[in-house]
Amino acid sequence: MRVLLALTLLVLGMPALADNYQRLYQAAGWPEQRAHFNDALHAAQKRYQGNLPPALYQALVDNSNRRFAAADIDQRALSSLRQNLPDSTSALTFFESPLGHKVATAETFATRSDQLLKYANGLPRQQASEARHQLVQRLGKVLPAREAGAEVSLALASVAADSLSQMLPGLLGGGQAQGMLEGQRQKLMGQIGADLDNTLLYVYRGLDDAELGQFTAFSESPAGRDYYRAALAALRAGLSVSSDGQ
Template identity: 60%
Template structure:
């Protein structure tokens, strides 16, 4: 009887578990990374506490808590993945593989608050053989690392500006603000570009050369490129709710 009831419950649960986009979101570590972003957001809010007037600080916290509400961020990201990625199965299969799980574990460990504090003054410089250096360079070219890093940095740095703009509307016109944002995005990407290889060497330091080569093969494949293009769109959507 218990087995029969369990079978019924499993059957009823299948529709919720069968969505490959939800599965991909979980398997690729998005939920953990969003939680780590929340930790970084809390830390940034704390830093602003003693540097902004109380009214602006209160507006900052209120606006950022609304903009970066976890459930809404998850929803925007998954919805964008669904729209931008025609076939999630190849990426899902990769991230559910032993190598994919190892990669996600390395990535999520690297963005914990403890790790970020530990390396606040920069990552150690790692030495690698020529083959591994080449694999890392190929991986850096295949992944949208600088673009994603710039988006996260802009989101955290833009909290105070968003709050000031709300209290003093019209300080910056839309076109002027967009132009400044694009300039800052390009500047951040240029700064990050010189650090990408060492960052990837450090994050994936526990991957063997054959594992790293398999990762590069996926990242360079049509399916991998389709996923990473969609992932960058999903990240932007998660960090930037529609205006209106």
Template identity: 65%
Template sequence: MRVLLACLLLLLGLPSLADEHSQLYQAAGWPEQRAHFISALEAAQQRYRSSLPPAVYQALVDNSNKRFAPQAVDQRAQAKLRAQLADPAPALAFFRSPLGRKVVAAEVKATSREELLKNANGLPRMQAEATRRLLIRHLAQALPAREAGAEVSLALAGVAADSLSQMLPGLLGGGQAALGMLESQRQRLMEQIGEDLDNTLLYVYRELSDPELEEFVEFAQSAAGQAYYQAALAAVRAGLAVGQSSEQLAPATPSI
């Protein structure tokens, strides 16, 4: 009987253990960030409605809706996170902590429609003491913020490229030439984002105290933090299907 009970308890515990990646996905704010991205995408679509020929505009909308369907984005991102992050427990513990929740809240707020509209003409120049600026510099070096920002821009550009390729096959070439162009764009975007990254992070994490910021830096620089953020960058790229054409995207699997 004891053996049977032990086996039952073990089986009951397995789903929660296997689901730590999903819990991390939720705790780190991925669904909210994805929703904010979709909101910004819809606003961009509306801006283009009056400036593009109807056929081009419809192709752009259809391609973006296919590429960035919420369920498909979540499935691709979570699958990559599972594949890249062997042990999600340390990151999950951090993002469930009071400081982790505060970090996520700051990041989610920064990408909200209200914040994007408020800062449409650029972020304010942040003032900070030398100690805080040094912490932010360390954070900028630990977080893949430049890389993630570049992937978002590349994903949006990929929708336009898909639409043009469908209407004018062969216009953008393919194979190694396309990959070379993608990498060149990625490097250029990272350089542009890096020029003002410290001020951006000062703004995003402005409500964190210096001790909180220092603790955040310690997590981001740790082996567990680096493992999470490198896996997160790969998940962003996979979720947004950077470098993939619409024809290469598999349809989302219905949730059970």
């Protein structure tokens, strides 16, 4: 009887456990960020329209829409989050708190298409106290901003390359393509890192010093580090970009 009761509780508890990941996915702003990525994807597609033959352009649109279908991105990312974050409790508690909501709102606002267009030539320089600078420097060591920015940029840039490779198989050998991809990844990470402090100051400008300190403390905690490691893996899975660039 005890074994039966234990199995029953386990089965009943599994949907609740799974739902925590769904709640975390929602609370941390993943669906909004995915929607903003798809907006950027459609803008990238339009930039190629006047420069490619109709057949190649249509292949580009079809390939990228298939690869980056919204439901598929969500499914891959959420599955990866479940796999790589054994305990979602602390991260969920943070992102469902008023401060966590404020953080997620700031991050999703910064990636809206109108904001990206507005600051396409660079963000305004942020004035901040030395204490605030120190907080964002600490954040920059924990948040995978360089890596995430590079993966998103590479995913968008790969749209044309994927279509060209499909129409002209063997144009780039696997080793050559891999080397170019990794070189571009490192270049992008360097560019993002060069202005990371100012970017973080801008994105989180709506947080006061105490809130920024609390956010930094969560990010540096074991639970925060676990979440951001899992989040980067989930981003790569969602975009079908693995940690080794495959």
